[in-house]
Amino acid sequence: xxxxxxxxxxxxxxxxxxxxxxxxxxxxxxxxxxxxxxxxxxxxxxxxxxxxxxxxxxxxxxxxxxxxxxxxxxxxxxxxxxxxxxxxxxxxxxxxxxxxxxxxxxxxxxxxxxxxxxxxxxxxxxxxxxxxxxxxxxxxxxxxxxxxxxxxxxxxxxxxxxxxxxxxxxxxxxxxxxxxxxxxxxxxxxxxxxxxxxxxxxxxxxxxxxxxxxxxxxxxxxxxxxxxxxxxxxxxxxxxxxxxxxxxxxxxxxxxxxxxxxxxxxxxxxxxxxxxxxxxxxxxxxxxxxxxxxxxxxxxxxxxxxxxxxxxxxxxxxxxxxxxxxxxxxxxxxxxxxxxxxxxxxxxxxxxxxxxxxxxxxxxxxxxxxxxxxxxxxxxxxxxxxxxxxxxxxxxxxxxxxxxxxxxxxxxxxxxxxxxxxxxxxxxxxxxxxxxxxxxxxxxxxxxxxxxxxxxxxxxxxxxxxxxxxx
Amino acid sequence: xxxxxxxxxxxxxxxxxxxxxxxxxxxxxxxxxxxxxxxxxxxxxxxxxxxxxxxxxxxxxxxxxxxxxxxxxxxxxxxxxxxxxxxxxxxxxxxxxxxxxxxxxxxxxxxxxxxxxxxxxxxxxxxxxxxxxxxxxxxxxxxxxxxxxxxxxxxxxxxxxxxxxxxxxxxxxxxxxxxxxxxxxxxxxxxxxxxxxxxxxxxxxxxxxxxxxxxxxxxxxxxxxxxxxxxxxxxxxxxxxxxxxxxxxxxxxxxxxxxxxxxxxxxxxxxxxxxxxxxxxxxxxxxxxxxxxxxxxxxxxxxxxxxxxxxxxxxxxxxxxxxxxxxxxxxxxxxxxxxxxxxxxxxxxxxxxxxxxxxxxxxxxxxxxxxxxxxxxxxxxxxxxxxxxxxxxxxxxxxxxxxxxxxxxxxxxxxxxxxxxxxxxxxxxxxxxxxxxxxxxxxxxxxxxxxxxxxxxxxxxxxxxxxxxxx
Numbered sequence: 046x047x048x049x050x051x052x053x054x055x056x057x058x059x060x061x062x063x064x065x066x067x068x069x070x071x072x073x074x075x076x077x078x079x080x081x082x083x084x085x086x087x088x089x090x091x092x093x094x095x096x097x098x099x100x101x102x103x104x105x106x107x108x109x110x111x112x113x114x115x116x117x118x119x120x121x122x123x124x125x126x127x128x129x130x131x132x133x134x135x136x137x138x139x140x141x142x143x144x145x146x147x148x149x150x151x152x153x154x155x156x157x158x159x160x161x162x163x164x165x166x167x168x169x170x171x172x173x174x175x176x177x178x179x180x181x182x183x184x185x186x187x188x189x190x191x192x193x194x195x196x197x198x199x200x201x202x203x204x205x206x207x208x209x210x211x212x213x214x215x216x217x218x219x220x221x222x223x224x225x226x227x228x229x230x231x232x233x234x235x236x237x238x239x240x241x242x243x244x245x246x247x248x249x250x251x252x253x254x255x256x257x258x259x260x261x262x263x264x265x266x267x268x269x270x271x272x273x274x275x276x277x278x279x280x281x282x283x284x285x286x287x288x289x290x291x292x293x294x295x296x297x298x299x300x301x302x303x304x305x306x307x308x309x310x311x312x313x314x315x316x317x318x319x320x321x322x323x324x325x326x327x328x329x330x331x332x333x334x335x336x337x338x339x340x341x342x343x344x345x346x347x348x349x350x351x352x353x354x355x356x357x358x359x360x361x362x363x364x365x366x367x368x369x370x371x372x373x374x375x376x377x378x379x380x381x382x383x384x385x386x387x388x389x390x391x392x393x394x395x396x397x398x399x400x401x402x403x404x405x406x407x408x409x410x411x412x413x414x415x416x417x418x419x420x421x422x423x424x425x426x427x428x429x430x431x432x433x434x435x436x437x438x439x440x441x442x443x444x445x446x447x448x449x450x451x452x453x454x455x456x457x458x459x460x461x462x463x464x465x466x467x468x469x470x471x472x473x474x475x476x477x478x479x480x481x482x483x484x485x486x487x488x489x490x491x492x493x494x495x496x497x498x499x500x501x502x503x504x505x506x507x508x509x510x511x512x513x514x515x516x
Numbered sequence: 517x518x519x520x521x522x523x524x525x526x527x528x529x530x531x532x533x534x535x536x537x538x539x540x541x542x543x544x545x546x547x548x549x550x551x552x553x554x555x556x557x558x559x560x561x562x563x564x565x566x567x568x569x570x571x572x573x574x575x576x577x578x579x580x581x582x583x584x585x586x587x588x589x590x591x592x593x594x595x596x597x598x599x600x601x602x603x604x605x606x607x608x609x610x611x612x613x614x615x616x617x618x619x620x621x622x623x624x625x626x627x628x629x630x631x632x633x634x635x636x637x638x639x640x641x642x643x644x645x646x647x648x649x650x651x652x653x654x655x656x657x658x659x660x661x662x663x664x665x666x667x668x669x670x671x672x673x674x675x676x677x678x679x680x681x682x683x684x685x686x687x688x689x690x691x692x693x694x695x696x697x698x699x700x701x702x703x704x705x706x707x708x709x710x711x712x713x714x715x716x717x718x719x720x721x722x723x724x725x726x727x728x729x730x731x732x733x734x735x736x737x738x739x740x741x742x743x744x745x746x747x748x749x750x751x752x753x754x755x756x757x758x759x760x761x762x763x764x765x766x767x768x769x770x771x772x773x774x775x776x777x778x779x780x781x782x783x784x785x786x787x788x789x790x791x792x793x794x795x796x797x798x799x800x801x802x803x804x805x806x807x808x809x810x811x812x813x814x815x816x817x818x819x820x821x822x823x824x825x826x827x828x829x830x831x832x833x834x835x836x837x838x839x840x841x842x843x844x845x846x847x848x849x850x851x852x853x854x855x856x857x858x859x860x861x862x863x864x865x866x867x868x869x870x871x872x873x874x875x876x877x878x879x880x881x882x883x884x885x886x887x888x889x890x891x892x893x894x895x896x897x898x899x900x901x902x903x904x905x906x907x908x909x910x911x912x913x914x915x916x917x918x919x920x921x922x923x924x925x926x927x928x929x930x931x932x933x934x935x936x937x938x939x940x941x942x943x944x945x946x947x948x949x950x951x952x953x954x955x956x957x958x959x960x961x962x963x964x965x966x967x968x969x970x971x972x973x974x975x976x977x978x979x980x981x982x983x984x985x986x987x
Binding site: 069115116133171197237312315347350367 | 584609621662664705782790811853857858859863864
């Protein structure tokens with residue numbers, strides 16, 4: 046057995062250790078020396094008294110450090126034989142490698158070169174009601190019971206479910222009681238739970254709108270549900286084409302179709318409600334109707350065939366990750382089981398805070414404020430487009446946080462978006478959100494930028510799209 | 517076409533409507549009448565002017581209500597023909613049925629008849645640092661950027677990942693950088709993500725400790741991973757028996773085995789680290805070691821073979837749903853994809869608040885406080901057990917929020933727990949957490965109750981267990 050008489054080569058400098066952490070520092074230093082082979086298997090460590098004297102530490106620190114490494118299995122000590130490095134070398138973590146370029150993952154992260162981000166789906170984050178949120182948090186922390194902070198009902202806190210059931214009944218006509226509602230981490234989780242339960246029943250395909258949300262399509266595919274495109278026209282989803290697929294479930298955005306902005310027409314609603322399958326209603330931005338009250342949710346007419354989902358992502362902030370799912374009763378129990386198996390339930394405090402904002406009217410006031418602001422922004426963008434991009438046809442302006450422009454003649458909208466991004470403007474090419482062929486277009490989110498910035502975006506778009514036409 | 521000349525039978529009383537919501541009230545009332553057949557398909561509604569006069573409403577309200585129901589497809593109107601109920605009847609939601617008794621779902625919800633809940637795994641919720649949390653929230657809301665509230669990195673907020681990586685390195689020896697860490701909704705989600713990615717690679721079984729957490733076992737089974745029991749003895753997991761299974765992954769709780777409380781011995785650690793499979797390390801309560809610093813995480817010795825997970829559920833509150841997952845680099849990208857597909861990422865504000873509590877030392881102070889308190893509670897329970905249940909053998913007292921008692925001779929611990937619950941005391945029978953045969957026992961959580969209540973629980977246990985012996 047080789048002895049380590051000189052520990053100098055380990056370059057231990059306890060002066061560098063934080064005042065109260067010398068034991069942890071010594072443990073880490075010795076573990077690292079074992080990991081990289083400076084202390085090889087079989088090496089005998091100095092006696093605790095000797096090492097303590099060398100390092101100017103109390104002997105207790107060294108004893109404790111040796112003990113911890115013995116507990117970890119890296120050292121072993123027998124009376125008389127001293128403390129020896131075992132055959133087990135701690136492994137250093139592999140050095141970080143550059144990540145492989147992954148498939149596009151929506152929503153896109155912020156980009157350094159972009160100063161005008163018109164990605165659809167992002168609300169005005171500067172409008173987040175920070176003061177009201179903090180007031181609500183104070184009230185919640187003053188009144189929440191201990192049980193509110195414990196393991197709760199996987200469906201979510203009953204106070205929030207009660208407030209939400211009332212709110213959705215009043216504003217969207219949704220037929221639900223608090224017991225039917227599942228609080229989820231945003232619409233993304235609602236779709237994950239629906240996809241998981243569908244897969245467990247052998248379903249492998251679901252009809253989706255085309256064009257329709259690329260992020261949603263990718264998510265369904267991740268969970269093993271193939272998204273089958275059904276065309277959207279000026280009245281919304283082509284229900285005749287849906288029926289022709291023979292599928293038994295469809296996901297759609299009837300109040301304000303993403304990305305075209307079409308509201309599902311009364312005739313199509315009737316046809317869809319007469320269709321016998323499961324309807325998944327993504328009511329992602331219905332709060333943002335500008336000309337009149339939004340059409341009621343489909344769920345209001347067929348609660349036993351519609352799974353209804355929405356969130357605060359477009360009304361407060363996507364970072365809240367707070368949404369709801371109301372499913373036909375026959376599917377409810379399986380979805381609660383899936384939610385429980387996914388994360389046991391949503392975080393408690395944000396639920397209580399949102400319940401407080403709903404009950405006190407703060408949420409409704411906030412929506413009125415942002416709705417007014419968004420109308421001004423939409424109008425600014427429309428004005429800019431008329432002036433700088435007169436050739437574009439604009440659609441979907443009555444509601445929501447985005448509009449769609451389509452362009453005459455052939456054009457590669459992905460290439461257009463790429464060129465706009467070089468000019469500091471981020472938009473989504475319509476083709477990202479298509480599986481079927483169709484005219485080119487650009488999806489423009491306008492909620493997150495003030496009017497003058499939207500005018501500037503339109504100006505740059507005119508420059509790029511004009512140059513495109515001139516070629 | 518039948519006309520509805522008298523609308524009286526609908527019993528519309530607009531006085532009952534909220535002052536600003538008469539339109540919504542009228543829409544709901546008419547929709548309900550269509551749903552239950554009082555307004556049949558083909559029925560013609562009164563002219564808007566007539567109904568408005570009857571109800572004492574402005575005509576605009578009735579026009580708007582008819583329009584909304586037309587948008588919903590429930591009415592149709594043609595010039596000259598009046599407004600007619602379409603063939604589509606809105607369906608009322610099925611009446612709620614009593615839920616079927618579901619399989620036991622852990623953690624159990626609070627029970628009405630129980631005044632002494634010793635369920636393991638619940639910390640002292642009265643110790644939740646409400647004031648510090650609110651201070652941190654105020655600081656966060658004053659400084660968070662708008663982008664912090666938007667769609668973020670699916671791994672979590674970079675500030676929290678940086679703070680956590682440092683904290684886990686200091687306190688648990690974990691080898692990680694901020695980029696390797698995924699913020700998750702508690703250990704439950706970490707296990708869900710690990711199970712999903714394992715299943716997608718064709719894995720169908722995973723070794724687990726026996727006894728071991730019933731909730732964890734059920735969750736793995738939900739995700740299609742069969743939990744294969746490997747016995748635990750006084751040194752922890754029997755690694756020889758693990759090797760004999762031929763499986764290539766194991767989930768265990770090395771720092772404080774659940775539910776036995778055993779710390780994995782140095783020899784077993786060495787054997788486990790020499791075993792070639794994937795080690796899933798559930799470090800669920802390592803902060804709560806009472807006699808000395810806890811043994812470092814297994815991950816510290818083998819970062820490329822250990823997936824490490826933990827949470828604040830046992831240190832702050834389970835309702836936070838805030839945890840972390842650090843996986844071997846080769847598995848990292850798949851787990852991030854699974855997290856993104858599950859919910860896009862954790863809620864933003866709690867992450868920023870927890871980062872603030874870590875950075876400012878509040879979290880560490882909180883842990884010191886609760887650790888001292890828990891020692892007193894553990895000691896009170898031990899004292900009570902010695903006095904009232906002297907026949908019990910007590911295990912796992914050096915750490916954690918619970919201890920285990922085993923009982924001499926044959927006994928049905930499920931029946932014992934049932935009788936204790938009748939006496940107002942909830943504990944877990946050890947057999948809930950077993951797949952293999954073994955001696956009966958009871959798992960007692962002591963963190964959530966003050967010393968005098970724990971003494972009372974021991975007194976009642978003595979009564980029930982004594983009566984059991986006397987029979």
